[in-house]
Structures are given as structure tokens and as C-alpha cells.
Amino acid sequence: MENERRVVSVIVVNEASVLSRITDLFSARGYNIESLTVAPIPDSKYSRLTIVTSGSVRVIEQIVKQLHKLIPVLKVYDHVDFVEKEMAMVKFPISEPINDIDTLCRAYNGKIVNLGDDVLIAMVVDEPKRVDQFLKAIKRFHPKEIVRGGTVALER
Amino acid sequence: MRISGAQMVIEALIAENVDTVFGYPGGAIMNVYDEIYKQNSFKHILTRHEQAAVHAAEGYAKASGKVGVAMITSGPGFTNAVTGLADAYMDSIPLVVISGQVPMSLIGTDAFQEIDAVGISRSCTKHNYLVTDASDLGRVLKEAFYIAASGRPGPVHVDIPKDVTAQLAEFDYTKPVELETYKPTTKGNLRQIKKAVEAIAAAKRPLFYLGGGIINANAAELVREFVHATQIPAVETFMARGTLRFDDPLLISMLGMHGSYAANMAMSETDLIIGLGARFDDRVTGKLSEFAKNAQVIHVDIDPASISKLVNAHYPIVGDVKNVLEEMVPLAKESVKPERYASWRETIANFDRLHPLSYNEEGDRIKPQWVIERLGQLLGDRANISTDVGQHQMWSAQFYPFTRPRQWVSSGGLGTMGFGFPAAMGVKRADPERISINVTGDGSILMNIQELMTAVEYKLPVINVILNNNYLGMVRQWQTLFYDKRHSETDLSVQPDFVKLVEAFGGVGYRVETKEAFDAALKDAVEKNVVAIIDVVVNRLENVLPMVPAGGSLFNMMLLEKKEKK
Structure with missing residues (x-):
């Protein structure tokens, strides 16, 4: 069966060790995690996790059901029609052409966010695929460090 | 009422009508054992190993239908109990296992008899708790009993640091459990139930596939009624033994790796599996791609994750088997015609005549x-x-x-x-x-x-x-x-x-x-x-037969070569 990339959001009670319950489930049952983000939902006792995973239709169905089975899980969204974004930050040597980097960043909903003595830091926010492209494009500017934030998603 | 964490444990056990606790004391759980000493409401049975305490609680739970309770100390006390937790998890046995933990101030310091107990038990319990404040303890214990017994039953582990059992706090066990995130579906979808009954009435070779969930749900009486009203033959899983009486003419036998020839052949030939509280375990199905190839599947289970996990269900029904059957049996009685399956019953009887469950006697030697x-x-x-x-x-x-x-x-x-x-x-x-x-x-x-x-x-x-x-x-x-x-x-x-x-x-x-x-x-x-x-x-080299070799097809069994009696 064909493996499919899926974005799944999980609403969980924001309590101790809840994240381990989720990640333990993935490792125990041999499911993939490509990226995982988590943050509290404002003014509630819940947190929202966004997990990018992959698997056959049956595996994805199991992932959703097994997540539901965890006691502190309130809701699981297996996203179908959704908007997803990912943030990335990149550190460049200050010697690289700042204008070129800035132009490139703007094409990917980003900008230069910090200028120091030795390095500059740029950020972009875009769809994960576009972030991939961005990271490919900036290779020629000799990035020193790259950090990706992981995908977040909302159903339309 | 302000009482100590240790007293709360006792009060909670009394409120849950616990009459037996199996356990083994040790340093981190001593506050609780001190309160056990002072009480007369339940009996504590001192096993000689923590693993045995949990297995005893499992046996108690299985025989009584109540939640089994075991109590152990931290570190090795807990790790010894892990096998029991895992066993109860796999077989859906309701347990509450209470362990002591080193004091909060020592957690994370590699203290004497410290181990990350909830870290270990997470993957072999239905749920677990590390209680960090005595004011949570009453609620946690009440939730633990509720979670263990409701939905698909299972073990719940409650880890309590020693200072929490000493801490005084308010205790109120009368508050109902409020778990917004845990609401098991117990009533089956009526439309699905009706469709399933239609499928049964239309089937030519339907087969009941009875699982351990029936025992857990106390639904055996209803299952017997269902089977007898429809005259549809039944196979039992290993976990479901006792659902039907051994001499019930409609009970074929156990199926699976060491199931009877007739049970495995019936499963291979059926056109409609009526799965009740069973989970299509690999020991039951053999090679999945060859399993019940011609069959549609009705699957009734309390655990949505069990449905279509291994075998696709055409009629998935999430719910407590007993609740679902209460709806299903009357409908089936109206529309299902028992005589329709007469030749199917005869086919199965022939399977059974061909290779009954049997063994060869060898003189006076004990088989x-x-x-x-x-x-x-x-x-x-x-x-x-x-x-x-x-x-x-x-x-x-x-x-x-x-x-x-x-x-x-x-x-x-x-x-x-x-x-x-x-x-x-x-x-x-x-x-x-x-x-x-x-x-x-x-x-x-x-x-x-x-x-x-x-x-x-x-x-x-x-x-x-x-x-x-x-x-x-x-x-x-x-x-x-x-x-x-x-x-x-x-x-x-x-x-x-x-x-x-x-x-x-x-x-x-x-x-x-x-x-x-x-x-x-x-x-x-x-x-x-x-x-x-x-x-x-007994005879040294006797083999268990029939046998479906691991990964083989259910219908490819090694069978007994019957020797004529001399």
C-alpha cells in the first residue's frame, strides 16, 4: 500500500507527560513522525499538537484511532482540506550579500530579523514544501545554522 | 475532611467496595501499609513476589468481574509488577495497581529504589498517574477505578510519592468523575445494527466469531440467546471459552493456531463473520491475506481501534457487546430464518466428523x-x-x-x-x-x-x-x-x-x-x-494438534493421525 503524507492535529489536556504518551504511542506502534509541534491553546486547559506523519490508509486510520484512545486526548483532526505553515530560521555569515538574502526571504513570507557583528538571522514562514525550496535556494549563501519549526495546520 | 494521602488510599478502596488487596510492602509505600494495618474493611493478601500480586489481582478480576487491586513499593517492587500490568493490558483486565514512589524531593536524583515508574508503565497500561499533591489523590483514584472498568477494560497504574501519602489534604470521594476527554461509546449505532442484521438474514454461511469481550461485558447469556435463536454456528477464541456450553450443538470449538479443524475450516468457508468482542489476533487469523477470504465482516467491539485494524469490517459497530446485542437480538429474531443455514450446519458437522478434536491413547500411559x-x-x-x-x-x-x-x-x-x-x-x-x-x-x-x-x-x-x-x-x-x-x-x-x-x-x-x-x-x-x-x-513427546504453523493459512493445519484403538 502507498504511503501518504498526513497532517494530524491533536487536542490534549495540558498536563504532565502528555507529550510522552503521544510520542510513546508512535514509537511503540512503529508509526513515523516527520515533524511535531506543540503549544498551549490560549485560555484553555488544552494544548494543540500538530504531527506530520506518513503511512498507508490503514496505518493512518489506526494512528487516529489509537490517539483517540489515549485518555487525555480530546480531539484528533486528520486534516483533509487545510492550510499549513512552517517557520524556519537561518543564520548566515555577515559577509554574505544581505540584499540578495533579504529579497529571497521576502519571496517566502520572510525577512531578516537580526543583524549582528558576525552573523545575520533570517526567517521565513510558508508551506513546508516552499520552505524546502527556500532552504535549497539559500545554500549558495553558506548558511551556518538552520532551524525548522515544524508544521502547524488549520482545517479550512 | 482533611486526612493523609495514605488514609485517602484506604478510604478510596473502601468506597470502591474493594474486599481484597494483593500486595507487598516496602519503603516508599509504608505510609499506606501503616493505614492498612489499622483498618478492617478489606483483606490484604501478602504474596511472595510483586508479579504474583498483580496476577492474583487479575485472577480475582477475571473470576469476579470486579476491578482487581494490587499494591507494591517503588523501584524493584514496581518493576517486578510490570509483567502483570502488561498481561492485564493485553487481555483487557480491569486493575488498579498502586505503587509507592520516592518522595517528590528525591524524584530525579537516582534515589534508593527510584525508577521512573510511570515512564515504564505508560506503554503497558490503559492509563497511569504520578500523583504530585495529596489534594489530587482522591480524584485520581476515583478516575483510576472508573477508567479501569469502563470502555475496553484495562489496568490503571497510580504512582504515589512517599511524601504525598504523608501529606494532609481535603478528601471528598463523592464528586462524580468528570473526564471530558474520555467518553467510551457504549451504545451501538442503530442503523448499523439494522444493516448488520439484514446481512445476517441474507448470508448463506454465517459464523459467530466469539471473543473475550463477551466475557468482559457479561454478555454471554445474550450471546447464547442470539446463537440459539438464529441457529448459526459459532467458534470461540481462546479468551471466549465458556461463552457457550461445551455441549452446545452450535459451538464448533476454539479456532486459531491450535483450534479445531472444523472451527478453522468454518472460518475459512464462511461468507459472513459475526465478530463479537474479538480482535482478529494473529494466533486466530494465521496468514491475514488468506484469512476468511470470502467473508464479509460484522465487527462489534467497544474499542474503535480494534475495528478494521487487521481485517476490514464491512459492518463496524462500536459499542458494548451487551448493549449492542440487546438491540440486535430482537431484530435478528424477527428476520433471520434458522432453517436457511441447515446445509451450512451440515457442512460443519462433516468437518467435525472428518477431524474431531482428539488424541491417540497409548495403553496405560497418561496422555x-x-x-x-x-x-x-x-x-x-x-x-x-x-x-x-x-x-x-x-x-x-x-x-x-x-x-x-x-x-x-x-x-x-x-x-x-x-x-x-x-x-x-x-x-x-x-x-x-x-x-x-x-x-x-x-x-x-x-x-x-x-x-x-x-x-x-x-x-x-x-x-x-x-x-x-x-x-x-x-x-x-x-x-x-x-x-x-x-x-x-x-x-x-x-x-x-x-x-x-x-x-x-x-x-x-x-x-x-x-x-x-x-x-x-x-x-x-x-x-x-x-x-x-x-x-x-505424561507422554513426553506429545504435540498439540491441530496446528497452523506461524504465518500459515488457517485452513492449512497439521492434523492428528488417528490410530485405531487396539
Whole structure:
């Protein structure tokens, strides 16, 4: 069966060790995690996790059901029609052409966010695929460090 | 009411009507044991190993239908209990297991007898808690009992640091459980139920596939009604033994790796599986791609994750089997015509005539299967049967004449050697009027043999029947069949004298080499009503048959070559 990339959001009670319950489930049952983000939902006792995973239709169905089975899980969204974004930050040597980097960043909903003595830091926010492209494009500017934030998603 | 965490544990157990706690004290749980000393509401049974405490609680839970409770200390006390938690998790047994933990101030410092207990138990419990404040403890314990028993049952582990059991806080156990994120679906979807009944009425070769969920849901009576009203044949999983009476003409037998020929063939030929509380375990299905190829599937289960996990369900119904059947049986009675399946029943009867569950007698030598049959003839409904794991377990499932649910207590999913004896103690505690038998092997019995002391002390007269073949028989069988008879590390010729062994603990022992001696020993042990070992010397190289080799198709069985009786 064909493996499919899926974005799944999980609403969980924001309590101790809840994240381990989720990640333990993935490792125990041999499911993939490509990226995982988590943050509290404002003014509630819940947190929202966004997990990018992959698997056959049956595996994805199991992932959703097994997540539901965890006691502190309130809701699981297996996203179908959704908007997803990912943030990335990149550190460049200050010697690289700042204008070129800035132009490139703007094409990917980003900008230069910090200028120091030795390095500059740029950020972009875009769809994960576009972030991939961005990271490919900036290779020629000799990035020193790259950090990706992981995908977040909302159903339309 | 302001009381200590330790007192809260006692109050909660009393409020939950717990009459028995199986446990073992130690440093981190001492505050609670101090309160146990002061109370008279429930009995504490001191097992001689923490693993046995949890298995005993499992046996108690299985026989009684109530939540089993075990209590242990931190560190090694807890790690010893993990096998029991895992066993209960695999077999959906409701337990609350309470462990002590080092004080909060020492957590994370590699303190004496510290281990990350909730980290370990996370993957082998339905849920777990580390209680960090005594003001949470009442709520947590109430949730623990609720979660253990509701939905798909399972073990819940509550880890309590020592300073939390000493801490004073408000305690109110009357507040109802509020778990916004946990609401098991217990009522089946009526539209789906109607569609399923239509499918049954339209099927030519329907087959009931009865699983352990029926026992958990106390739905066996309804299942019997369903089966009899529709006259549709039924196979039982290992976990479901006792759902139908052994002499029910519609019960084919157990299916699976060591299921009967007729059960496995019926499953391979059916056009509609009516799955009730069963989970299509690999020991049941054999090779999945070949499993019940022509069948549509009705799958009723309390656990949505069990449905379409391995075998696609055409009629998925999430709900408690009992609730669902309450809707389904009356509908089926209206529309299902029993005579429709007459030729299908005849086909199955022919399968059974062709290769009945059987074995070859060999003169006066005791065949292990004979022991089980004989136990059944002599004790029948009067006994509850626990087992360990291995050949004796399969023979027990195949040959004991089960008459009722909760009569059969065995480690199915995890396959835990050492389960049987402590479980049989728990069974005896839950159902003291009946005889508690542990059918075991010469390998398994030594895995929790220290429990002889517990059974003697608390007058839990379990009769351990060892089918002694001087082998780890099941592994030996695989070695014989699949490893060219290289019997690697399975020869158990060196053995204790089991008679002396049980006598040393204060029980009675019998070494049995003839059928007459077996009858006499069993009669004596039952009459004396004491802890016993009947060490039965059986045929060494007997194999469990039929057998579907691991990964093989269900219909490709190794079968018994029947020898004519001389």
C-alpha cells in the first residue's frame, strides 16, 4: 500500500507527560513522525499538537484511532482540506550579500530579523514544501545554522 | 475532611467496595501499609513476589468481574509488577495497581529504589498517574477505578510519592468523575445494527466469531440467546471459552493456531463473520491475506481501534457487546430464518466428523489431553480453570468442558508463564465455593512457585495439576517441527521433587503415573481442601494438534493421525 503524507492535529489536556504518551504511542506502534509541534491553546486547559506523519490508509486510520484512545486526548483532526505553515530560521555569515538574502526571504513570507557583528538571522514562514525550496535556494549563501519549526495546520 | 494521602488510599478502596488487596510492602509505600494495618474493611493478601500480586489481582478480576487491586513499593517492587500490568493490558483486565514512589524531593536524583515508574508503565497500561499533591489523590483514584472498568477494560497504574501519602489534604470521594476527554461509546449505532442484521438474514454461511469481550461485558447469556435463536454456528477464541456450553450443538470449538479443524475450516468457508468482542489476533487469523477470504465482516467491539485494524469490517459497530446485542437480538429474531443455514450446519458437522478434536491413547500411559478430559469429567462445572502458558494451556482450552463464562482464566495475549498459580489464588478468593485448579507445566510452575507460601498462609487451596513431560513442551514442539529436532535448552529432565517441595511449604503433593492414581490424588486433594500439587507424568513427546504453523493459512493445519484403538 502507498504511503501518504498526513497532517494530524491533536487536542490534549495540558498536563504532565502528555507529550510522552503521544510520542510513546508512535514509537511503540512503529508509526513515523516527520515533524511535531506543540503549544498551549490560549485560555484553555488544552494544548494543540500538530504531527506530520506518513503511512498507508490503514496505518493512518489506526494512528487516529489509537490517539483517540489515549485518555487525555480530546480531539484528533486528520486534516483533509487545510492550510499549513512552517517557520524556519537561518543564520548566515555577515559577509554574505544581505540584499540578495533579504529579497529571497521576502519571496517566502520572510525577512531578516537580526543583524549582528558576525552573523545575520533570517526567517521565513510558508508551506513546508516552499520552505524546502527556500532552504535549497539559500545554500549558495553558506548558511551556518538552520532551524525548522515544524508544521502547524488549520482545517479550512 | 482533611486526612493523609495514605488514609485517602484506604478510604478510596473502601468506597470502591474493594474486599481484597494483593500486595507487598516496602519503603516508599509504608505510609499506606501503616493505614492498612489499622483498618478492617478489606483483606490484604501478602504474596511472595510483586508479579504474583498483580496476577492474583487479575485472577480475582477475571473470576469476579470486579476491578482487581494490587499494591507494591517503588523501584524493584514496581518493576517486578510490570509483567502483570502488561498481561492485564493485553487481555483487557480491569486493575488498579498502586505503587509507592520516592518522595517528590528525591524524584530525579537516582534515589534508593527510584525508577521512573510511570515512564515504564505508560506503554503497558490503559492509563497511569504520578500523583504530585495529596489534594489530587482522591480524584485520581476515583478516575483510576472508573477508567479501569469502563470502555475496553484495562489496568490503571497510580504512582504515589512517599511524601504525598504523608501529606494532609481535603478528601471528598463523592464528586462524580468528570473526564471530558474520555467518553467510551457504549451504545451501538442503530442503523448499523439494522444493516448488520439484514446481512445476517441474507448470508448463506454465517459464523459467530466469539471473543473475550463477551466475557468482559457479561454478555454471554445474550450471546447464547442470539446463537440459539438464529441457529448459526459459532467458534470461540481462546479468551471466549465458556461463552457457550461445551455441549452446545452450535459451538464448533476454539479456532486459531491450535483450534479445531472444523472451527478453522468454518472460518475459512464462511461468507459472513459475526465478530463479537474479538480482535482478529494473529494466533486466530494465521496468514491475514488468506484469512476468511470470502467473508464479509460484522465487527462489534467497544474499542474503535480494534475495528478494521487487521481485517476490514464491512459492518463496524462500536459499542458494548451487551448493549449492542440487546438491540440486535430482537431484530435478528424477527428476520433471520434458522432453517436457511441447515446445509451450512451440515457442512460443519462433516468437518467435525472428518477431524474431531482428539488424541491417540497409548495403553496405560497418561496422555496430557486425558488429564484435562478427566478433570472435566470429575469436576466439570464445580471447578474454575486457570492455566500457565504452553502445551498444557492449549490442551486445557481444547479439552476442558467449559460450562460458563469466567470459568476460564488464562494469559492469552501476553502468554505469561507463571501466571496460572497466582491467578488461581485470586480466582479462589473471588469464588471460594468452587474448586480452583491451576493446570500447569513443569516449566511454568517454577516461575511463581514461591506462591505456595501465600496459598498455604491464606488458605487458598489451589490444586496445581502439573502436566509433567520434562520439557518446555511448546518450545520443544516447535523445535521438533521447525528446527529439525534440535531441542535447544528445552530439556527439563533435572527437576525438583514436587511432592517434597509442596510439603515443605505445608501443602500436599502427589506424584501420579497411572490413571487410577490420578483419580485418587484429585479426589484426595479436593476432599482435603488444601494447597496441592498433583505432578502427573505424561507422554513426553506429545504435540498439540491441530496446528497452523506461524504465518500459515488457517485452513492449512497439521492434523492428528488417528490410530485405531487396539
